Amino acid sequence: MAKPKAKIKTKPRPRPKAKPRAKAPSPELPHITLSTLRRPPGSHRARIRKGRGPGSGIGKTAGRGGKGQTARQGGKVRPGFEGGQMPLIRRIPKRGFTNPFKQPAQVVNVRHLGQLAEGVEVTPDTLFGAGLVRRPDRPIKLLGMGDVQRKFSVKGVTVSASARSKIEQAGGTIAS
Numbered sequence: 001m002a003k004p005k006a007k008i009k010t011k012p013r014p015r016p017k018a019k020p021r022a023k024a025p026s027p028e029l030p031h032i033t034l035s036t037l038r039r040p041p042g043s044h045r046a047r048i049r050k051g052r053g054p055g056s057g058i059g060k061t062a063g064r065g066g067k068g069q070t071a072r073q074g075g076k077v078r079p080g081f082e083g084g085q086m087p088l089i090r091r092i093p094k095r096g097f098t099n100p101f102k103q104p105a106q107v108v109n110v111r112h113l114g115q116l117a118e119g120v121e122v123t124p125d126t127l128f129g130a131g132l133v134r135r136p137d138r139p140i141k142l143l144g145m146g147d148v149q150r151k152f153s154v155k156g157v158t159v160s161a162s163a164r165s166k167i168e169q170a171g172g173t174i175a176s
Contacts, residue, residue: 127140141158148172152173
């Protein structure tokens, strides 16, 4: 039986130390004017000309694959179509109703009523004139955040319970 060869251990060589690099002098930047502007090289590529022969790399089928619906002009499937499988929108249960015509109330806090002039009646038009709401013809609701310093008479605006108590404590009136 042959003797196994003994492995010779070698010392690892020390890696040569890297020489310190000399800093390259920064090139002098040219004076830029509108007449000297150039786009960076490689930033603009020519458009792909499809179907111009096999040498173009995108000839014959012009990147549309083989035959069938997707190879045709306008050959796409409608959004949500899953290849005949029952679509997700039809698989999930339906419940309830969402009113597409709902108009959420525009919110105004009572602290902003101080921007109105003294003795002005709080109506959708005065709130619109002061820039507190965007549309005077949409629902508006007064909320009770902040303090009321003056008397206000409120008409044609929905009022929360906390806003109602603060306005009435200040001596104001609220007409429905």
